[in-house]
Amino acid sequence: MFHFKNAMSQPHQPSPSKLLAFVRDLSALLHTNPAEPRILAEGGQLLARLVAQDDWLPEAFAAPHPTYYQQYLLYADPFDRFSVVSFVWGPGQKTPVHDHTVWGLVGGLRGRERATDYARQADGSFVVSGSSVLLPGQVTAVSPRIGDVHEVANDLADQASISIHVYGGNIGRIDRHVFDPASGAAKSFVSGYASALVPNLWS
Amino acid sequence: MFHFKNAMSQPHQPSPSKLLAFVRDLSALLHTNPAEPRILAEGGQLLARLVAQDDWLPEAFAAPHPTYYQQYLLYADPFDRFSVVSFVWGPGQKTPVHDHTVWGLVGGLRGRERATDYARQADGSFVVSGSSVLLPGQVTAVSPRIGDVHEVANDLADQASISIHVYGGNIGRIDRHVFDPASGAAKSFVSGYASALVPNLWS
Ligand SMILES: [Fe+3]
Ligand SMILES: [Fe+3]
Ligand SMILES: [Mg+2]
Numbered sequence: 001m002f003h004f005k006n007a008m009s010q011p012h013q014p015s016p017s018k019l020l021a022f023v024r025d026l027s028a029l030l031h032t033n034p035a036e037p038r039i040l041a042e043g044g045q046l047l048a049r050l051v052a053q054d055d056w057l058p059e060a061f062a063a064p065h066p067t068y069y070q071q072y073l074l075y076a077d078p079f080d081r082f083s084v085v086s087f088v089w090g091p092g093q094k095t096p097v098h099d100h101t102v103w104g105l106v107g108g109l110r111g112r113e114r115a116t117d118y119a120r121q122a123d124g125s126f127v128v129s130g131s132s133v134l135l136p137g138q139v140t141a142v143s144p145r146i147g148d149v150h151e152v153a154n155d156l157a158d159q160a161s162i163s164i165h166v167y168g169g170n171i172g173r174i175d176r177h178v179f180d181p182a183s184g185a186a187k188s189f190v191s192g193y194a195s196a197l198v199p200n201l202w203s
Numbered sequence: 204m205f206h207f208k209n210a211m212s213q214p215h216q217p218s219p220s221k222l223l224a225f226v227r228d229l230s231a232l233l234h235t236n237p238a239e240p241r242i243l244a245e246g247g248q249l250l251a252r253l254v255a256q257d258d259w260l261p262e263a264f265a266a267p268h269p270t271y272y273q274q275y276l277l278y279a280d281p282f283d284r285f286s287v288v289s290f291v292w293g294p295g296q297k298t299p300v301h302d303h304t305v306w307g308l309v310g311g312l313r314g315r316e317r318a319t320d321y322a323r324q325a326d327g328s329f330v331v332s333g334s335s336v337l338l339p340g341q342v343t344a345v346s347p348r349i350g351d352v353h354e355v356a357n358d359l360a361d362q363a364s365i366s367i368h369v370y371g372g373n374i375g376r377i378d379r380h381v382f383d384p385a386s387g388a389a390k391s392f393v394s395g396y397a398s399a400l401v402p403n404l405w406s
Binding site: 024060073076170172173197198201202203 | 276281286
């Protein structure tokens with residue numbers, strides 16, 4: 001009649017407690033209302049610690065889609081100060097050229113992804129300004145201040161790549177842009193999230 | 204190749220945005236570090252507003268289990284200051300006599316539940332000190348200060364009852380007690396949660 005071990009009836013899966021520790025540490029950092037360089041430096045260290053081992057992401061939030069790269073919300077701050085998302089790219093998948101409008105930190109968790117950065121020119125078009133590979137454990141940043149326009153692709157043709165993204169807002173609801181690099185034409189977009197569920201970090 | 208409307212591919216379901224507003228308001232209240240009477244009074248008003256309409260709880264978190272009452276975590280504070288849980292009782296289901304060890308607020312959302320309160324006597328045994336019915340929109344409270352031991356039952360024989368509980372901690376992980384009222388014997392228990400997933404309040 002009374003079920004003492006409800007939680008134990010769940011199928012075994014990785015513990016998201018490392019993610020809860022990250023959320024707690026980042027919340028505490030943002031409580032101090034730091035300027036962006038400090039957020040990127042100290043938040044980046046927290047994220048590097050989170051992605052140092054690939055043993056905590058629940059399977060449901062690591063699943064690729066056959067056609068589209070997936071953005072799974074893992075946690076968001078009730079005051080929209082930050083959101084944490086797992087990006088899962090299947091083989092050959094990539095984003096369009098896009099911006100974020102808020103600071104972002106990206107940590108490699110699995111596989112290998114390639115970011116191509118774009119810079120706006122005087123005539124409004126974009127040129128490639130750099131390209132880099134993100135490996136598991138590495139962290140990189142974007143923001144309107146340091147460079148906000150890029151394209152991200154799975155650099156592996158035969159397996160999924162996963163990275164953990166942290167943004168200075170509820171990224172799935174932010175009105176931002178995709179660009180046609182040649183013309184510089186911008187289109188509004190709101191990314192949404194791939195799932196109506198997020199992990200229970202408190203089990 | 205690029206999926207502009209990931210979020211739109213979700214099946215239609217109630218919006219949890221009212222729940223996010225509640226979480227935000229309760230977080231802001233607890234930021235001020237109020238004493239328990241103020242938490243129960245002002246938090247109770249926030250909860251009354253949340254349960255005033257039964258139009259926001261996602262279906263997955265309103266599903267009864269054939270045998271056990273369900274405790275679905277809806278949100279928990281990263282610093283363990285509070286948790287929000289939907290309790291779903293199938294017909295005839297009830298809790299054992301139990302305590303909480305932290306403050307709790309209970310708001311009726313659907314159906315009708317009956318709480319039986321217990322008071323400890325000098326010899327250690329418990330006697331019934333009261334019984335009350337909770338209807339949709341009503342809010343009640345428990346705590347070690349005002350009375351912490353009760354049994355809660357679905358008061359309907361033919362349908363599920365649902366209430367929304369808010370506690371001053373991560374209730375699924377708190378070491379607390381169930382009691383045999385006649386002898387007063389206590390047994391440790393940790394309730395856990397019925398699901399490894401919680402709703403995405405940020406979609
Ligand atoms: Fe990006
Ligand atoms: Fe209770
Ligand atoms: Mg009472």
